[in-house]
Amino acid sequence: MLLVENICKSFGGKEVLKDINFQIGEGEILSLLGPSGCGKTTLLNIILGLTEQSEGQVIYKGEEISHIPMNKRGFNIVFQDFALFPHLTAYENIVYGLKNRNAKVQKKDVQEYIDFLELEPHLHKQINQLSGGQKQRVSIARTLVMQPKILLLDEPLSALDGVIKESIKSRIQQIAQDFGLTIIIVTHDPEEALTISNKVLIINEGKVAQFGTPQQIMAQPADPFIETFILKQLHIKRKNIYRLFGERHA
């Protein structure tokens, strides 16, 4: 469905992405995982159409879309800080884009998403009255009502804490499942990437370190970077949890 071929990107002579290749299908969740500054957000921006690649192609359903401007690609993004408009209520934010479609927007048009994301009690609140998780859900709803072909999420969980994080995680999986929507997530957290996605693309210093399912990555890490940087973090976490709860509870 989405094919990324030989993508390279340089900024002022510095190569930040080198020969990136991967493919994902409809309704799949892909995580772009890697340390800060590895180029994952640049890759996300290239897919979105915000940044132009120096070389390579982005192909969606067989069509090369690199030349198509961002606003005409039909993809959409939820930013890390949500980018909600603070002068509008949660509901006004959700229906913001629909007003550009020259039709009178009614609540029933978006009710499905409001119910799905459990936003009903918060619709008339100002943005500064919402919690991090609620903001995240409003931002997702605003994006979903535009019925994007692919949903991009830039570090969607990094601003959230424990329990809320888990609830948003399951909701993201549900979105992919219920709406058959392809989702690409940028994250630097291995646990997040490996537990939420169908496929994970690990980037290190602008290059693909490994691309595969979480199981493949856990079972056969492709190089020492993945073992030391990615998997070691999980082992440390596991150890800490064992220490706290004992092996049985963990």
Added chain:
Amino acid sequence: MLKTTKTMRILYVSLLAIFIIFLIVPLIYMMWLSFDDKGALSGRHYQEVWQSRELLASVLNSFRVSFISAAITTILAFIIAYTIYFTTISVNTKKVFRLVVTLPMLLPTITYGFILIYVFGNQGYITRFIGEPLFSIYGFNGLLIGYVIYTLPAAFLLIANGMEYVDQRYVLVSVLMKDRPMRRFYHTVLRPLYGAIAGAFILSFILSFTDYGIPASIGGQYQVIATTLYQTMLGSIPDFSKGAVIAIMMLLPAIIAGLLLRKFERYTVSYRSTGDYETVSSAIKNRTFMVLCSIIAFFIVGIFSILIIVPFTSAYPYDMSFTWKHVQNVLGMGELMRVYQNSLLVAFLSAAIGITISFTAAIISVRTSITSRGLIQWISILTNTVPGMVLGLAYLLLFNGSSLKGTFLILIICNLVHFFTTPYLMMKNALEKMDMSWEVTGALLEDTWLKTVWRVIIPNIRKTIIHVFSYYFTNALVTVSGVVFLVSTNTSLLSTKIKELQHYSKFNEIFILSLLILMMNLVVMTGGYVLNKPKKRSVINEKKIYYSTGNGKLVSIVSRMWRWKNESG
């Protein structure tokens, strides 16, 4: 950030065109005129000016009086700011000090001179109280007092802004480490504020050096560069080339001062978090600074009180009975009311168009990726540096034969360019603090760039827009220097009309017109306060937008000023 669109490019090019036509070209033309000798380049005019004793004397006089006034102003400004930030006297008293020290900003500088005459002149109330004049108010003494009052608000706000970022916890640490008072003062207050103090001195100096209003009213025989320039251009035999040379001589120190101001900014220690700690003070310190500040405030109030006494007395100082006669006379004079309307029109249009220009400049500078957008920053530095009188003269020289001459349009353009820097920086700071993803989000929600600006950016920058309106309006209403060369009989403004009335010794009319200016400014300020009153739906912390600036002192000054206005109501 969004890719550059055609709309962004069109706006950017239009903006550049405005500043090229109304800033760069007039200045280059003026410079060319200063070297022009019947079509050939020559330094003859400069030579003549340097050989003219009167002119050199006026330059030296300007330096002398501006330097001394800047020194006094800086000390006084420091005392007031220190009292507000480093003592524990009551908050309301502090508010009163702030109010009093910034009040003169709402009047044209030309009014200061006439007020001083009524206080210290032969018939002044201080003279009558003591029995003889303390000193001759005309010339050096009058200029000195006038400049100090004029530049005190700017210097105070600059230092106060610096003090706001001094971390009070260091004073506490110094106390706990048993530092001696002077050592504590040096390390916790003086040293972090070197930049702000030096900046206040330079700003005061250059404001005095380039002001025309005060010397026009009280300069007497003591010639300064501004009066010499005025006489050269609008005297019996106007000399355009000589005028251009004098303007360049006025411009050069202003440019040097502008560069120094930017340099000194780096010396200002800016603490990231100032915390919320109690100010450490002692009863002696509180009392001492309370007395010092009270003297300064009493002096300013004492001087400006004359403005509301003279117009309401039958024949000051001989018959002190109350009367509405003078006010009724002025209000009945069609000519003066027409001038008042002119002023309001120019101030309103300057403010309305000023918002558009400064907003466009700021949004292109901060929220687009146009490659050469850095030029806007340079334009803002240049407009901040060019004195109003120099800009006005450059317009006079360039547009003398054009249809712009003697129109309201040229006055409005002059105001727009002259006062551009501060509104631009205010807008820029506000826009920088907003989420940079809004335009991309807007585009993904099928907005055009302009639509996102209209639907998202403008509603969130509303407060700053109101501040910018007030700033442009107030300054356009009080400016003398900027428009003195450009007004005509039909486009006469209140501030320049005051100068005309001086020749007929119509001081009652002068004071009433000044009061009208003051009242109008207060109305606009109050309007701004009411509109900007925090509402439930307000979420952008605009105070933060203003204070966490790293872009030039002037924006800090104004930001502090408007915050105070809002707080005090």
